């Protein structure tokens with residue numbers, strides 16, 4: 141699975157960066173950037189929980 | 204005819220959601236001060252459902268359907284900024300500010316916040332007990348931080364702290380809050396005009412250069428945004444720090460766990476946010492008919508999210524009434540959810556971590572200097588917390 145981010149939806153709450161600073165960052169405009177989209181097998185639930193915290197629903201998991 | 208419970212209801216004890224709505228979970232009708240009936244959302248999933256759907260549940264404060272939860276909300280209709288707007292208008296204003304509130308930017312403020320906290324504790328220690336931690340510690344930390352961030356002179360703090368309290372306190376009357384808004388607007392308008400002549404290096408100065416001078420924002424729009432940031436930026440966090448001290452003192456085993464492992468500080472702050480639910484309620488109104496937990500919500504109906512009860516929903520938080528510094532749950536709705544989720548949340552987290560962590564490290568014998576039950580607590584419906592916090596050590 142891979143993480144995809146929609147900067148159009150992002151509103152910069154920073155929840156993703158708090159959850160996984162190794163995976164997410166914020167651009168100079170304060171919008172989400174995915175540093176590493178790969179979700180290792182077995183880690184799906186952890187990432188679903190992280191994505192679920194995004195208040196603007198800007199992140200999703202894709203096969 | 205059944206009598207509906209009132210919203211808001213006094214918590215009595217600031218840590219316990221008012222009893223009145225728990226029997227009605229997750230959604231029930233309540234009656235506001237002006238007699239209007241609105242939906243109270245007390246369940247966690249239902250709160251998120253509403254907050255994630257700004258199309259069906261509008262934040263538009265000037266709209267007559269937007270429910271005034273207390274008289275002060277009527278005067279707030281005259282302040283137009285993004286907290287009271289829907290997308291796409293909301294999105295445009297919020298994006299102007301995002302670069303100043305990233306995790307990186309707030310982390311870069313940590314050394315300054317630490318120095319500030321250390322300086323205040325030096326003064327408190329030098330003076331000796333008893334100290335009132337509200338004016339001497341909990342309030343100046345976020346107040347100075349937001350002043351420096353915005354470029355507002357902290358020397359004016361007595362004025363804007365007083366006016367802000369009149370805006371966020373539950374018992375404030377219509378006249379009082381209207382007067383407070385007028386005074387805050389006049390103050391900020393003058394400050395912004397002065398900055399147009401003599402630019403400084405705060406966020407307001409950046410917004411003048413990037414948005415006002417280019418015509419993207421009018422000066423009066425910037426005044427209303429500045430008002431939101433100044434008020435939201437200090438009163439909530441000040442309440443969270445003061446009530447956080449009380450909560451930790453009242454849970455000695457949790458405080459001991461935190462003291463033995465400083466790495467627990469971030470999860471302890473998160474648990475404090477969930478447990479205390481400093482902001483009491485969030486208002487919306489329905490723009491279309493909708494189903495909410497089996498209830499038929501009609502277009503025009505008012506809705507209030509009861510944050511304290513949503514944060515104690517057993518379906519979302521196991522043993523919800525327990526305060527556990529290692530819980531590690533961030534899905535509480537203390538900062539809201541959806542497009543309006545608090546823009547200052549990471550700044551608030553940093554301030555709470557540094558203020559509480561340093562206070563308990565430097566004053567290990569800290570304890571209340573007055574009976575818990577005699578602490579004056581803030582009124583129903585406004586920002587929750589204590590007015591005074593006398594301590595000794």
Ligand code: HEM
Pocket residue numbers: 215216217218449450453524526575576577578579580589
């Ligand atoms: C006089 C009115 C008050 C009443 C009737 C009241 C009642 C209660 C009750 C029934 C509990 C639960 C006790 C337990 O779980 O063992 C409680 C807990 C607590 N109260 Fe109050 N309280 C009052 C005022 C206050 C005030 C003024 C404060 C502080 C500002 C306060 C702070 C706390 C704290 C920190 C707890 C522990 C939180 C918890 O474990 O849930 N209370 N109170």
Ligand code: HEM
Pocket residue numbers: 262285286287297349431432435436437439440443481482485486536537538539540542543544545546547548550551
């Ligand atoms: C513990 C401290 C804080 C709490 C509990 C808190 C709570 C909240 C809540 C519940 C909302 C959502 C309102 C809604 O959905 O209608 C919100 C929004 C907001 N907060 Fe905070 N806040 C805190 C600290 C701060 C700080 C430090 C700042 C500023 C630096 C700030 C600025 C804002 C702004 C500008 C909004 C509007 C966001 C939008 O509409 O997009 N808050 N806050």
